[in-house]
Amino acid sequence: MTTTRTTRLRRPLLAGTTAVAAMAVTVGFMAATPDQAKAATGPKLSLIAATGSVTLTSWKEDPGVYLDLGTYLTAEGTPLELKVTRKSYKDPVTITQTVFEGGKARTKTLPKGTVKDFSGLPGFAEITLTDRTGKVVVSKSESFCPNNASGRVRPDAPSTSKYPESCPTNPFTLGSVWGVEKGWAANTYAGSYTQSVKLAAGTYTAKVRVAKKYRDLFGIADRPATVKVTVQERSWEEGAAPARSAASGDHAGHGAGHHAPAAHSGHGPGHAPTPAQAGAPETSGAGPSYNVGHGPLKAAPPALPWATKKQQAARADAQAGDTAGQTDGSRQAPALAPQTRRPTGTPSVPNVPKPDLRSLPAYGITISDGAQDIPGKDYLAFSANVWNAGPAQLVVDGFRSPGKAKMDAYQYFYDARGKQVGYTPTGTMEWDPRPGHVHWHFTDFASYRLLKADKKEAVRSGKEAFCLANTDAVDYTVKNANWHPYNTDLSTACGQENSISVREVLDVGSGDTYTQDLPGQSFDITDVPNGTYYIQVLANPAKRLKETNLDNNSALRKVVLGGTPGRRTVTVPAHDLVNAN
Secondary structure: OEEEOOOOOOOOEOOOOOOOOOOOOOOOOOOOOHHHHHHOOOOEEEEEEOOOEEEEEEEOOEOOEOOOOOEEEEEEOOOEEEEEEOOOOOOOOEEEEEEEEOOEEEEEEOOOOOOOOOOOEEEEEEEEEEOOOOOEEEEEEEEEOOOOOEEEOOOOOOOOOOOOOOOOOOOOOOEEEEEEOOOEEEEOOOHHHOOOEOOOOEEEEEEEEEOHHHHHHHOOOOOOEEEEEEEEEEOHHHOOOOOOOHHHOOOOOOOOOOOOOOOOOOOOOOOOOOOOOOOOOHHHOOOOOEOOOEOOOOOOOOOOOOOHHHHHHHHHHHOOOOOOOOOOOOOOOOOOOOOOOOOOOOOEOOOOOOOOEEEOOOEEEEEEOOOOOOOOOOEEEEEEEEEEOOOOOEEEEEEEOOOOOEEEEEEEEEOOOOOEEEEEEEEEEEEEOOOOOOEEEEEOOEEEEEEEOOOOEEEEOOOOEEOOOOOEEOEOOOOOOOOOOOOOOHHHOOOOOOOOEEEEEEOOOEEEEEOOOOOOOOEEOOOOOOEEEEEEEEEOOOOOOOOOOOOOOEEEEEEEEEEEOOEEEEEEOOEOOEOOO
């Protein structure tokens, strides 16, 4: 249970933390011992170092070094594939391994307590740094997300990895898939999950090894990787690390792991990083990006496969056995481009798979004095997510009649072969020019209400129109989940003021988070009495969208309001086993 009070909401940092630099070295694979190989029932895994030495930066304004040492876990023979799930928020998170033997896959349940959440394998990498005299100056362990920055380590490996590009951090995640493709390597650096360490300028020796419980579990040889580390001290005034930023192509508001078209100029103001936010290691090639209304509170380290421009075609070739129009998570789903003209003929809702929209309980809950610092006002702010449990995408197109302020919106339906077989009118889209928006919103996608203890409405949020983007991997274990959704940022989905048409897609397994500082989303509680309330997140409130199930669209999160005017507080009890406000 947490009690919070703030006067201003911070825009959450979504920086992708590490990218794979081309491995211009010859990597020798370290095979397990004969006994380990005999006992192993999965892939041959090895810990390697891409280079024998790295140079890291400590910023004078915010001393600290991020230990991106260039160590990787490689998978040979078969992929390392893990599925992490929970039956409900009352159940603990569990993990299974998909083991491929003789061309067949079977499930191997891993020990209870192996994982506690969806962010990765805890305590996987053990790191020790010694100085020139041999004195230990750093000793720490870090979690490992197998979906972390990755790349091929041999030319005959699959050209793309079928696994997702990050490990989710939404507290209400239900299912995730982690993997290291065969012939690939995933960076063991914990990225945004780790803390910097204080090191004086100088040279050190880093030793990285896999923790014994994981060596035993996966049959990994106990062969630590050794890396020489040079720490240099720099000042922010001298210039930031050479890094990508929102202004250089990766859209502000989403992780750098999704290569989308460059952000259009009308998508809100840029945000200059502070020295602390800019303190990523130069070797990572990654830089900060900032949320402008969407996105999880904290991003996982993204993966950046090599042939980005050829991914879609390569995935289709690699998975030729898939039924057209479906996906097992190994390639992008169809229907990403908007139609060139509005549909004609008689609208129909055919008997084909449809999306299933579900709401997650609210989180990131706090008290604010409003986005515009309105004197005498108290607001209850929160983050909310609506996701698609499938088995079909939600595809909505907007079409604008010349000179009209709004677009007419239509929902599209597809058969198992990916052919469009029907459509139906489903409301409108409107242009939102406010800072933090500046894009087309699909109206009546969700609504937010503050309910009294008796579940009667006390306050309704003014926020009911949304631009859809796949910001969070809520459950990638559901049928037809797409592990590589395309429109993961607003520049791919929301259009510009002069757009004639827009397509917005919510993929199977993914959800769209709107964060607590979005204008118009919070509840004005200035005159709301203290007591127990529920934040309701309600998907498809007008029931205009066609779904497989309309009975699971509401989610409630209990809150307790207290304090005095101008100094209100909110206490957020745990939601079953999820103790995140």
